[in-house]
Amino acid sequence: MGINTHQQNLLRQLPGVDRVLEAAAQDQDFNDQPKSVLVDSCREVIEGLRKVILYDHAKITAPDLEMAAVIRSVKAAVIRRMTPNLRRTINATGIVVHTNLGRSLLGDAVVDNIRSVAARYSNLEFDLAKGVRGSRYSAVEGLLCELTGAEAALAVNNNAGAVLLCLDTVARGREVIVSRGELIEIGGSFRIPDVMTKSGACLHEVGTTNRTHLKDYEGAIGDHTGLLLKVHTSNYAIVGFTAGPTLPELVELGRRCNLPVMEDLGSGTLIDFARYGLVAEPTVQDSVKAGVDLITFSGDKLLGGPQAGLIVGRRELIEKIKVNPLTRALRLDKLTLAALESTLRLYRDEKAAVATIPTLRLLTTPREVIAGRADRLAARLKDGAPAEAEVVSLQRSSKAGGGSLPLLELPSVCIGIRVAGLSANAIEKRMRANSPPVIGRIEDDLFLMDLRTIQDDEIDLIKSAFENLLTRAPQ
Numbered sequence: 001m002g003i004n005t006h007q008q009n010l011l012r013q014l015p016g017v018d019r020v021l022e023a024a025a026q027d028q029d030f031n032d033q034p035k036s037v038l039v040d041s042c043r044e045v046i047e048g049l050r051k052v053i054l055y056d057h058a059k060i061t062a063p064d065l066e067m068a069a070v071i072r073s074v075k076a077a078v079i080r081r082m083t084p085n086l087r088r089t090i091n092a093t094g095i096v097v098h099t100n101l102g103r104s105l106l107g108d109a110v111v112d113n114i115r116s117v118a119a120r121y122s123n124l125e126f127d128l129a130k131g132v133r134g135s136r137y138s139a140v141e142g143l144l145c146e147l148t149g150a151e152a153a154l155a156v157n158n159n160a161g162a163v164l165l166c167l168d169t170v171a172r173g174r175e176v177i178v179s180r181g182e183l184i185e186i187g188g189s190f191r192i193p194d195v196m197t198k199s200g201a202c203l204h205e206v207g208t209t210n211r212t213h214l215k216d217y218e219g220a221i222g223d224h225t226g227l228l229l230k231v232h233t234s235n236y237a238i239v240g241f242t243a244g245p246t247l248p249e250l251v252e253l254g255r256r257c258n259l260p261v262m263e264d265l266g267s268g269t270l271i272d273f274a275r276y277g278l279v280a281e282p283t284v285q286d287s288v289k290a291g292v293d294l295i296t297f298s299g300d301k302l303l304g305g306p307q308a309g310l311i312v313g314r315r316e317l318i319e320k321i322k323v324n325p326l327t328r329a330l331r332l333d334k335l336t337l338a339a340l341e342s343t344l345r346l347y348r349d350e351k352a353a354v355a356t357i358p359t360l361r362l363l364t365t366p367r368e369v370i371a372g373r374a375d376r377l378a379a380r381l382k383d384g385a386p387a388e389a390e391v392v393s394l395q396r397s398s399k400a401g402g403g404s405l406p407l408l409e410l411p412s413v414c415i416g417i418r419v420a421g422l423s424a425n426a427i428e429k430r431m432r433a434n435s436p437p438v439i440g441r442i443e444d445d446l447f448l449m450d451l452r453t454i455q456d457d458e459i460d461l462i463k464s465a466f467e468n469l470l471t472r473a474p475q
């Protein structure tokens with residue numbers, strides 16, 4: 001590749017790492033930064049400039065290579081490297097259980113319990129009454145039984161793990177009968193048929209996508225059958241001409257053929273959402289009452305707790321699962337256990353649960369409350385905004401998310417922003433680049449923020465993101 005004299009001159013002016021480090025040593029801003037971060041940042045900036053000179057030299061002039069300009073770029077690179085990778089983000093999507101944004105939030109009491117268990121020794125596996133070794137699972141087993149009515153319970157790392165563990169324990173080397181309409185894939189490429197293969201169980205599909213009858217299950221039962229499985233199709237809905245046996249019918253068939261029945265509830269809820277004006281979602285208690293032998297559900301979807309997979313059901317089966325070596329590989333850590341126990345305790349009083357578990361509170365927030373918050377945000381954004389910025393309020397609906405309640409539309413209010421000279425994509429990008437990042441969505445060339453998932457104390461942070469967005473040059 002040939003380079004011209006202009007490029008040669010620029011390359012000669014490009015300072016080396018040592019010179020930039022010398023200059024940085026004189027700058028207070030770099031005093032407390034780790035040496036390795038500073039060196040890597042210098043290299044990154046110089047290498048970046050060299051590439052621009054070689055491949056895109058129309059974009060660069062001699063002043064860009066002066067030490068002051070280089071040091072400014074190094075500062076930005078150091079800040080980028082020193083910012084935690086995993087950090088607080090403002091969810092302005094309106095999707096309450098947003099898997100990409102961390103699913104459920106934990107309330108103060110739950111976080112306090114994590115802190116106290118994390119910072120000190122605990123009785124994690126110590127029986128304080130007897131003074132002997134105890135089981136870590138005992139912290140939540142009793143509570144899960146009390147709340148669901150089940151005989152026995154176990155909590156593991158996540159629901160995908162819970163499903164794998166149940167299938168591996170109960171159906172390894174045997175056939176599992178599942179309706180074709182329930183062979184779902186959920187986010188993160190968790191597919192029921194694949195989990196089945198991993199567990200060593202053999203899938204036996206019955207029925208059709210939209211209709212499966214009890215006689216389909218019945219006809220499929222043979223010498224190799226080990227389990228009847230029902231999967232709650234929580235992230236999509238088949239509507240119209242559909243049919244499936246009821247849970248009690250399936251349980252009755254299982255009893256008659258001496259086969260266990262398992263249900264993967266997915267999102268899993270302990271409260272009846274219909275009572276709060278939302279769509280009805282089967283509760284864990286309903287499944288226990290129907291006599292299902294093993295029920296699995298997530299800790300951080302509609303339950304509103306930490307990531308966990310909960311298994312409740314018949315004692316004899318749960319005891320078998322407890323001694324499966326896979327259980328050790330999928331065990332919960334103490335921080336999760338602390339969060340799960342305090343979340344479950346809140347469910348003893350449903351009113352308190354709905355008021356203090358953030359996921360439940362966000363799902364049940366009335367539209368008027370959201371509208372009030374939207375008015376406050378709009379007023380803050382309009383205050384002192386330049387003429388080229390437009391702030392509008394729109395009626396929209398939010399979603400439960402997390403693969404739950406797919407048909408549910410929650411009436412909500414969005415604030416949209418438009419800035420003359422900036423595309424909606426550019427606004428979205430800048431809001432996302434803010435610290436903390438603000439994640440919204442684009443609709444009709446408008447950047448939208450749904451107030452259902454925005455907390456009151458985030459209004460000022462959004463105001464400052466908006467100001468940062470306006471003070472940067474248009475692109």
Ligand SMILES: *Cc1c(COP(=O)(O)O)cnc(C)c1O
Nearest residue numbers: 158159160186234266267298403
């Ligand atoms: C979400 C979901 C899972 C997986 O749960 P995780 O807790 O994310 O592992 C399994 N089955 C169904 C039906 C689900 O909706």
